[in-house]
Amino acid sequence: MNKPIEPNSFRTGPDEQGMFGIFGGRFVAETLMPLILDLQQHWEEAKTDPDFQAELKSLSTYYAGRPSKLYFAEGLTRHLGGAKIYLKREDLNHTGSHKINNCLGQILLAKRMGKTRIIAETGAGQHGVASATVSARFNLPCVVYMGATDVERQKPNVFRMKLLGAEVNAVTAGHGTLKDAMNEALRDWVTNVHDTYYLIGTAAGPHPYPEMVRDFQAVIGTEAREQIQEQEGRLPDAIIAAVGGGSNAIGLFHPFLDDRDVRIIGVEAGGRGLEGVEHCASMSAGKPGVLHGNRTYLLQDKDGQIIEGHSISAGLDYPGVGPEHSFLRDTKRVEYVPILDDEALDAFQLTTRVEGIIPALESAHAIAHAVKLAPTMDKDQIIIINLSGRGDKDVHTVAKMMGMEM
């Protein structure tokens, strides 16, 4: 009797106003509103334009290297002694993460709109690198906003962006992390709205970004769904992905949302634990609010001021989350769980040793939850984990945590 009424499909959002239930929307300054409506119109047209889709498909195949492999992780499976573990190898994409999927789509859209300057925000630097990459490929100037703290902890990616010709602006406001970078990117956008395209890296921000980024990332789940049926002859029992803003997660989840027998788990950054403020688990410990153009779960104090979280992983260090995740949380279609910094570090090292794969610290959060879950499942059950990126960028951070000099 108390069960919430389930919609016929979880895949129909957002509505015309850009809402997923009460989440999403277009909470932006008037200066940006005409541009956002223009973007939406171009996006609606591009979605059904065969030429646009063909160009994206060609770039995805020959430039980014899609489809990414679905890899049976025998080492992890044996080590954990339960369900069979598959890794969706987004780390093997060009630029080393899933971020390229979205960047290729959006740069084609920017071109279509006649924009001549690209701006982007980045946390771990994965999206910054992917943005700088597609900007180089399409010969457009690119400015990346990155929190000063993140510039420090993700030095290799900062250098990569510069090599690619991007200007990297370190943002010192706040804790100098992703939230502050996004504020600064929005300020740039509102100032240069006539020629600038804001290439948002995650499935958040004002409508139509959450939908658009999801659709560009859904290739992950669409491929994984086909691949697992080819390799195992059936759908998985569980799929797991890390959630910061949530683009790799929504990309994996969305094509599975109406497969009711597939358990879907999003992993938030538990940082140093949910008791204090040193975490980024907005859906486990936050409240709905409005920031960066959308309504979603946010870490905030009782006055509605946004709280700076903490995560060992720069890519998860964000006090909000994409609005569709908030909707999936409230409708209970997806479970969201926290993983601590230490648990993620252990999973990082485990995967490196037993699989010979160095995962990004973000992806290590997803693996860490599988470490807990797999042993409780039968040997003939299947888990797919989104290995959203490679961990080379994180070796400095991990060395520091392990007390080692590099």
Place this chain on the structure above:
Amino acid sequence: MTTRIDRRFAKLKDEGRPALVTYFMGGDPDYDTSLRIMKAMPKAGTDVIELGMPFSDPMADGPAIQAAGLRALKSGQTLAKTLQMVRDFRTDDNDTPIVMMGYYNPIYLYGVETFLAEAVEAGVDGLIVVDLPPEMDEELCIPAIRAGINFIRLATPTTDDKRLPKVLENTSGFVYYVSMNGITGSALANTGDVTEAVKRIKSHTDLPICVGFGVKTAEQARVIGASADGVVVGTAIVNAVANVLGPDGRMTADPAEAVATLIGGLAQGVRQARLAHAG
């Protein structure tokens, strides 16, 4: 229903001069000083007060107002205290219109109905909420109008003739024309463009048009005031406060006096705005 804002603009129209609208950040550098700044404003020449509600992530503001908001939050300012500031102000001024300006999240978390009820009771006349475009009118704009509070919308250079009617539809009190695309505190736009824009907006509405973003000096106030019904000054005032704070945050002079001096000059500017034409 006429509000203090309507009455004030009607009076200024009779006087034949534009309004001086001054913004300050509630709670900067602390509650008591900030209240003194507010109380000093009408005497110094302010016609309409814009009371800033601090927010941790002010996406449309430049460095000066960002820093002011952080100083206010650090001193313990909350939305409840900003409402209290209006009550304290109203104990000896029941005429000067007060417009609260800020971002939606603190209001959303406070609860829209609770906030509006308290705002009416405290004596708030209008609201400017930067991140609520007309597309989101159901959130706060419509409930505010129902509660008898003016919802003042920003129009910008990107708001073209096609979009203006939508922006003006539920706007009341006055229209705040943002003179340039950008964040608060940037350089002033070309005054010729501003005059054109004011004319364009006036062809769509009878509401007073106030122009802001980039006005810092009495001379600029005079030039903008020649065509606009009001001139909004924000960053310059916030800077006047910041300038009398030492590196440790201690006051080296009285911020209320610094603000009053600045406003005195600006008030001269708006009073001369139409004289050139009169002669």
